Amino acid sequence: xxxxxxxxGSSSAKPSSMGHPSAQVVNINEQYFLVDxxxxxxxxxxxxxxxxxxxxxxxxxxxxxxxxxxxFPLLSTLGLYGRxxxxxxxxxxxxxxxxxxxxxxxESDLPYTPEWVEVDTTKHQIIFENDTTEVWSLPLRHRVPTxxxxxxxxxxxxxxxxxxxxxYGLSVQQIVQAKRGEDVALxxxxxxxxxxxxxxxxxxxxxxxxxxxNYSARLARMxxxxxxxxxxxxxxxxxxxxxKERGHATTADAAKVAQMAGAGRLIIGxxxxxxxxxEPLLKEAQEIFPATxxxxxxxxxxxxxxxxxx
Amino acid sequence: xxxxxxxxGSSSAKPSSMGHPSAQVVNINEQYFLVDxxxxxxxxxxxxxxxxxxxxxxxxxxxxxxxxxxxFPLLSTLGLYGRxxxxxxxxxxxxxxxxxxxxxxxESDLPYTPEWVEVDTTKHQIIFENDTTEVWSLPLRHRVPTxxxxxxxxxxxxxxxxxxxxxYGLSVQQIVQAKRGEDVALxxxxxxxxxxxxxxxxxxxxxxxxxxxNYSARLARMxxxxxxxxxxxxxxxxxxxxxKERGHATTADAAKVAQMAGAGRLIIGxxxxxxxxxEPLLKEAQEIFPATxxxxxxxxxxxxxxxxxx
Numbered sequence: 001x002x003x004x005x006x007x008x009g010s011s012s013a014k015p016s017s018m019g020h021p022s023a024q025v026v027n028i029n030e031q032y033f034l035v036d037x038x039x040x041x042x043x044x045x046x047x048x049x050x051x052x053x054x055x056x057x058x059x060x061x062x063x064x065x066x067x068x069x070x071x072f073p074l075l076s077t078l079g080l081y082g083r084x085x086x087x088x089x090x091x092x093x094x095x096x097x098x099x100x101x102x103x104x105x106x107e108s109d110l111p112y113t114p115e116w117v118e119v120d121t122t123k124h125q126i127i128f129e130n131d132t133t134e135v136w137s138l139p140l141r142h143r144v145p146t147x148x149x150x151x152x153x154x155x156x157x158x159x160x161x162x163x164x165x166x167x168y169g170l171s172v173q174q175i176v177q178a179k180r181g182e183d184v185a186l187x188x189x190x191x192x193x194x195x196x197x198x199x200x201x202x203x204x205x206x207x208x209x210x211x212x213x214n215y216s217a218r219l220a221r222m223x224x225x226x227x228x229x230x231x232x233x234x235x236x237x238x239x240x241x242x243x244k245e246r247g248h249a250t251t252a253d254a255a256k257v258a259q260m261a262g263a264g265r266l267i268i269g270x271x272x273x274x275x276x277x278x279e280p281l282l283k284e285a286q287e288i289f290p291a292t293x294x295x296x297x298x299x300x301x302x303x304x305x306x307x308x309x310x
Numbered sequence: 311x312x313x314x315x316x317x318x319g320s321s322s323a324k325p326s327s328m329g330h331p332s333a334q335v336v337n338i339n340e341q342y343f344l345v346d347x348x349x350x351x352x353x354x355x356x357x358x359x360x361x362x363x364x365x366x367x368x369x370x371x372x373x374x375x376x377x378x379x380x381x382f383p384l385l386s387t388l389g390l391y392g393r394x395x396x397x398x399x400x401x402x403x404x405x406x407x408x409x410x411x412x413x414x415x416x417e418s419d420l421p422y423t424p425e426w427v428e429v430d431t432t433k434h435q436i437i438f439e440n441d442t443t444e445v446w447s448l449p450l451r452h453r454v455p456t457x458x459x460x461x462x463x464x465x466x467x468x469x470x471x472x473x474x475x476x477x478y479g480l481s482v483q484q485i486v487q488a489k490r491g492e493d494v495a496l497x498x499x500x501x502x503x504x505x506x507x508x509x510x511x512x513x514x515x516x517x518x519x520x521x522x523x524n525y526s527a528r529l530a531r532m533x534x535x536x537x538x539x540x541x542x543x544x545x546x547x548x549x550x551x552x553x554k555e556r557g558h559a560t561t562a563d564a565a566k567v568a569q570m571a572g573a574g575r576l577i578i579g580x581x582x583x584x585x586x587x588x589e590p591l592l593k594e595a596q597e598i599f600p601a602t603x604x605x606x607x608x609x610x611x612x613x614x615x616x617x618x619x620x
Contacts, residue, residue, distance in 0.1 A: 014387070014390055014391075020353075039349065039350065039352075039353070039380070039383045040349065040350050040353065042349075043330075043349070043350065063416065065382075065383055065386040065416065065417070068416075069382060069383040069386070070349070072375075072379060073349045073375055073379040076375040076379070077324070080324055081324075094415060097411075097415050098411070098415045098416065101407075101408070101411035101412075101415065102411075105404060105407055105408045105411065106373070106375065106378075106408065107375075
């Protein structure tokens, strides 16, 4: 029931021999989601021991090359590996046109279908949902239409408190009723309120990916209470003006968003190649938000739910 | 006056964490040519200390992803780095459509122009020429239209033999005449044949890139006398049938082509990922053509001209 985020790359646009551009794998209950796909993403997945065949869906924040250009080679490879299941790719417009051109000109005989789902980067809404997981779009403020993504586990199913079963001698039928969230009427006529006899065995976790973006107080509100927050920090705090002009954030911006949101932990990344030593960036953020870590390639950040008492 | 070939990648299509797909930089008299551009090529160039801004032209053998998908991120980066000079890309059809879609959808504001030059993969002809260098297309036999490339230094300018200058007391004008390749008439009426008084200071070198291809005796004739030959060897000699079916060559095929062509040295590459240990492949080729080497990532193969005597 944990969430694990593996950093495949977190360098900014200008490539260097040091780091790979933005890409992450988010593993929620053994569902693997790729978030952004900078060049080299498939090789980085292999290095991190994550099989590309496991991918459940892809989320692309925006159509700048350093977040996108690794996707097409990956799609090609999934074909070589014989994927048959369609693969949904959530991305802003005009990704559909790019995909269409790619499939028509480069990969006309893929054995599976990559399906584009358009993301409206102006809206904060659910774009993906299944039994256990929701993904919400997060409008970001960059030079081109850009969305962050908020991954939320759904609340786990209700358990019935052991003492209630024993005290009231609940039948199997009554237990099922309680697990559905209903109140339970006893033979005596007494009605047990659902909340008094059930509990959630653990809390649902959440992770938000926010890159690339200017500082945004609105974003902080949208990710309120998030357990783990990735927020870009392309520049040091003294580069505030340049960050703002270029649609990026500083270390201080990222830390302030984490602080306002009441996040559990913060990961900063997407560092400009001008910074060889990242420790000063980390320190700047930690002064505002102590639970900050650097997005280092190959590292996996895991958050575990706290078991709840009955 | 040397030719240096740097291997940026020589793995075959299925990506692994081990090696990069096909890409090389050929440096002829400080002119840098990129030959094929598998994913990660720009990062590999950086690792090998070759500035992408130095690229003079790009030659793509065929439009399979493992020879191509690193090109688009590289074109994007050249824009970030402020390239202004047009960049010629020699590639078979329908590369032009891919480039058009890429420029329209992904990189509409590049500060330079990537220009496609169509390569007719059925013809062995000069496709690039300047004062010092020629590049010839080499029809290869693969599953899709594919061309190899033969890089030839032009013969260096004529020098006039020192003894001739002294013996006949040649004037500056007569020396210039001889350097132009003309015969020289002395005052005595005697005519000195150009060949008797001039020489080429060194031999012109040549390098041929042949990937991907079936064995071809015709290819061996086209690269006759080549100083350095890169020939793919996707499979070991015992996989001849599969190699043939898939449009690839074996170690033995590559070595036979080198032998028939009378090549100086052979580099084999484009190995299937099934081979973890490449030494057995090398030995197979060396049994037929001893001067064989493995294309290892990051390695540079240099050929130097032999100075010629007067």
